[in-house]
Amino acid sequence: MSEFFQSNAEVIQRRWPLVAARLLAEDTSSLQADLVEGLGSTLSINGIQLTSCHDRTREAQIQAASLTESLVLHVYGTGLGDLQLELLMRPQLKQLHVHLLNGAVFALVLQLLDQQPWLNDPRIELHYAGDLAEICLPFFALPSELVLADDYNAKIRDRLISETHLTFNNREFDPQSPEVIERLQASKTLLQGDGDVAELFGSQTGRDVFVIATGPSLELHFERLRAIREQAGRPLFICVDTAYRPLLEHGIRPDFVVTIDQRISARHLPPTDTASIALAYMPMVDPHVLEDWQGVRYAAYSASPIYQVIRQQLPRGELYVGGSVIHPAVDLAVKMGATQITLFGADFAFPGDKTHAGWGDGDLGPQLVAARHWVLDGHGQRIKTQLNFRSYLCELERYIARHPQVRFYNTSRAGAMIAGTAFDPEWAV
Template sequence: MSEFFQANAEVLQRRWPALFERLMAEDSSAIEAELTQGLGSTLSVNGIQLTSRHERTHEARTQAASLPDKAQLHVYGTGLGDLPGVLLERTNLDRLYVHILNGALFALVLQLIDQRQWLEDPRVELFYAGDLSDICTPFFALPAEMLLADDFNAKIRDRLVNEVHLTFNNREFDPQLPAIQQRLRDSLEVLLADDDVAQLFGTCSDREIYVIGTGPSLENHFERLAAVRAQAERPLFICVDTAYRPLRQHGIIPDLVVTIDQLISFRHLPFEESDGIPLVYLPMSSTQVLKAWKGKRYGAYTASPVYATLREQHPRAELHAGGSVIHPAVDLAVKMGGTRITLFGADFAFPMNKTHAGWDDGDLGPALEQARHWVHDGNGERVRTQLNFRGYLCVLERYIARHPEVSFLNSSRAGAMIVGTQFNPEFVQ
């Protein structure tokens, strides 16, 4: 071992003995790192530079400047130790939490570079990011290690990415955008003619509820769902808009449909046989689709600033939102009184080399070949997905964590593992 490692190890053994043992079990030889030269130098892993190769300290100071002047701060990723070192120059910093995103990588850095400057500081606390269930704020996440996070810390990586991208993702929902204002004006006539979604709340407190999404694993359950639907006593079926057509094609009539997206058209929600099927919607939905729907309609808002004026002028109950129609569908199930909710097609991934059940590749978004990201499935294996799906998963997991009174079940191991759910033994062996 190098002299750097011996010096670093002494600090780690003294301050965090259990963490040190975990680091020693990491296979740092599996990290293919090489020295990258510029005006200075850095390490590159799989072509990804851990830091600037020109001026590491200047980069770290730029990163530090984005963090507020708070007594407690969080850094995700260890890098080469530059950012923790710069932050510890702040005299009013009481505690710096450093979260390891790749254990093997950090073990390698400990062999190559003296890290004692920040490891010895009594204000530092060090642990694996994956040991906590969620992210902490305020934080800075090192960009390179957002890409290099290992499997153990991947869930926290996903939540970091979602948080970092939040402002960018919300740019299309600025209430001041003319297109947004026009759509809300167009929908007002429908909204005022329809009932408040609050009328559905508390109406199913003694009934199990199935919430049906459009993930590929839904295809494995069409036959069983049709049989359950035919029973005299059965769970309530709530489906998202894109699941409506494939369900009907398999003879399954949902009890409620939820839609939120202005891009949902008659292709997704054919109205011809919608008699007797209630539709729950947000005002951003297509006015033409809403008007054509034959079943009863219930309007709802979310906490989004988009609905601020409408909420004040024309009050309606709110449903939880997080980018996907699955979020208000699940929230509706909870607010209707569901205490046992089974999720179908809530995959947040592309198992079985498909993007959606009942739709061709690319019909409802990017094609399978464009999937560049991954999550762990119910078997602990990696399954391909896209970045926004990972974000939707994070939002749902946080929602589930806030509702411990509800038993959330998953009907498949094929899709993403959803933290906080158990597998429904009626559908998963």
């Protein structure tokens, strides 16, 4: 045991004995640590530099400047302690919470460098990030440790990244955008004549609902879904737009289809023989797709500012959107009165090295080869995904947490683990 580790560990043992016990159990042997030198120096862990190798202090000052002058602040990742020391220079700071994103990385840093100057400060509180279900604000997340985050802290990492990218992700939803204004204007006539999604709220109180997405695991369930669809007293079938065509190809007709995306076309929602299928939509959807739908249509808005003006002119019910069509599909089920919702194809990942059920690689977005990220599946193993899928997963988990009165079941362990759901023993494989 190094001299540095002994002195660092004594501070942690005295102040946070439970954290100390976990750090002592961390396995650092799989980490490749290298010294990287520039104008200064830093540590590289598994090829990822923890900090700048030129001017760590200046880097920490820039990072600190992005945080408000709050009494309580949160730092995710420990780095080499530079940001903590910079923030502790603020006289008004009352508490600084440091959340570990990789326990083994921190244990290794404790072996190599003296961290006592910030660990000893009485304003510091030390945690494993994964001990909390949600992120804390205001925060700064060290970029290197977002990459190095371990399995235990992965869900918090995903929430941090989603929060960091929020402004960028919302750039397409500018209410002053000419494209948005034009599309909403083109949808007005349809909106005036179509039903209000609020008419559906409370209409299925107590009924079980199947919410069907397009993840690859859906392919495991086509045969049973077709059989259940023909039964009396069956659950209600609600599917997302991209799942509609694969379901039809396997003889399964949903009760409701939910669509919100301006990129959806007749290729995804073929209008033939749709008279008995209801469509819940938001007015950013292509009006031609809506006009051709033969079944009853119900219009809805999200909380997005793009609907602020038209909502005042033509009030309609609201469905929750967190970036993906699965969110309003689930919200519709809840608002219709479901007490049990079973999720199909809600994978948020690429099990079996496939991107979607019933579609070719790249048909609905980036190809599999572009997958650079991971989540944990239902077996606790890492599985490929893309960045926006992780954000959608975070928002669904948050939604589930806000609705404890509804039981949520997942039907496959092959896709991402969804916090707040249980695996349905009749379906999960």
